[in-house]
Amino acid sequence: MRLRAPREGRPFISSDQQSCDDRGKEAIMWPITSKVMFEAANELWHILWFPFALVWKEICLIFSLSPKFSKKRVFFLSSFLFLVVIVSYLYISHERHIENPRDKVVPSVTQIVDAFKSSVTELDRSKKHCILVTDMIASSTRFAIGFLLLLPGVWLGLHMGLFPWFEASFLRFVTFFDKVPALTLLPILFIAFGLDETAKIALIVIGVSPTIVLDTYLKAKAIPREMIVKGLTLGASQFEIAYKIALPMVLPSILDNLRLSLKPVMLFLLVGESLAATSGMGYRIFVVRRYMAMDTIIAYIAIMSAILFLIDVAMKQFIVWKYPWQNKG
């Protein structure tokens, strides 16, 4: 079905040919009245219809497959939901603060900023850094190590996609392992590795790796056979096929997938930290929860999400810049 706005200048009285002819006869009978009345009605109709026409145009745009958007419109559309969330938060917070100026559940902007300030000024136990910096260093170290340890998964997936021996040996195991809910392994990991960093990083790797492996496997498997034959006829050895043809071919989509796995990595990191740690973003959030310090929690969440969002955007820009051929026929 196609949505279509009513054509302009169409009289509201009649639309079909028959009644148009009738109107002609009327015009002979009452030349002036009919014309004036018709024009006035038409005008009125347009004035009344105008806002609806705008809305209708917008609705048609929503389901248009190839609309031409200006940058302004894209900016407006992409910031709209942010605005809605922020404004409604501020509104709720404001309403609650009118009732109770010391409301902690929905802290105001000033409260959040204060919490942020105190986390920047207050020193932690070691008295070297402020709390926020300590937490960020601890978390980002774990995050970086966990993220880097996903790379062997990429390697394994690539080999599974190309070499049947790897496929036969690993595919079923990895697929099974992928279905084990990683969080249920956490107690085992704590018992096996103690409450140190090892257990937390192991949780990240165990939780995210199988997906990475399987994804890379599928991508490598989808490389057209022709490409590989072409490589062989150009004199490539099996390793050159793997690292000079297959890897560069799937690299952008692997990076895309790593970009999407930023969140699961963070998720497993936060869970690990919330259960056993002495510093870290997750640790702090779960500690201050005991005092219902929503201001600190919100400040931390905002910082964390912003950093992840920036990493995501940076990776995306990098992929677009570095691999201009991606997704192009």
Place this chain on the structure above:
Amino acid sequence: MAEQGVREVTEENTQASFVLELQDVYQRYPDSGRLKTVLNDIDLRVRQGEFVSIVGPTGCGKSTMFRMIAGIEQPASGTLLVDGKPVLGPSRNCGVVFQQYSQFPFLTVLENITFGLRLEAFGLAGNLLAIHRRRIKEFNERAMRYVDQVGLSPDDAFKYPHQLSGGMRQRVAVAQAMIMEPKILLMDEPFGALDPATREVMQLFILDMWQRTRSTVLFVTHDLEEALFVGSRVILMSPHYETDNGSHEGAKIVLDCQTSSVSPKPTDYKYSPECNALMKAIREGGYSSSNKVHIRGFNLRHADSFRTVTPEEWRR
């Protein structure tokens, strides 16, 4: 089977002069619980410098033959020699040009063309040292000559394949294969995805390229006119023929001819009576299932043509 059969050899030839030799080649695929013969006793010899176009109705096994010669699959039985050596897998002996996926999308045109050379020179390590840079410069100069030969502008050399048109891409693919100087250049419907006008230009291009380099080309196509125009020799493969045996399965070479008595061909070859006669012969020689030719009447006039038949097929 073929081993006990009658051999017809039209001319005595030393083995070494043939770049490609197929003898008693069968190919069978499993099909609903049994083996279905796709290629039935293929015999073929191709000399250095020939441009062989292979035509046949859809599904007759042209591409199967292509894949076997390229080494992508092994024949069920029979001997298949490229340059006197059995084919064990895809190798540098054969350059290939496919209809699709003709280049590596992650490399520029120049990198695509020099890909084989760089692999040969540096292997996995890639270009790490200054001495490598010098070699790369050398390769690039060589590739630029090919870029020029295949009719691309020097600017195109730094583009990615997705920025080129279909015809351009196929030109690059030809250059990429040719620069490695393969024994045989195999092309599987290389112009199948192009529009008719581009197709004609590309046919002229490939003919020109062949006449300049005198390499051996095997050109698989389903377009009769194209096959006759570009090939110096045309081979018709068809599952539509008759034998004394009654039932049979799989395609044979039913026609093997020189396309033109003069070489190079006149430019209006497509409209010459010679071409028309040959096209008629192909159409009536088993190109469609309605015109079947008996195995005794196969048109194998080419000087290098030979075949083996089984006694059941050809009763005396």
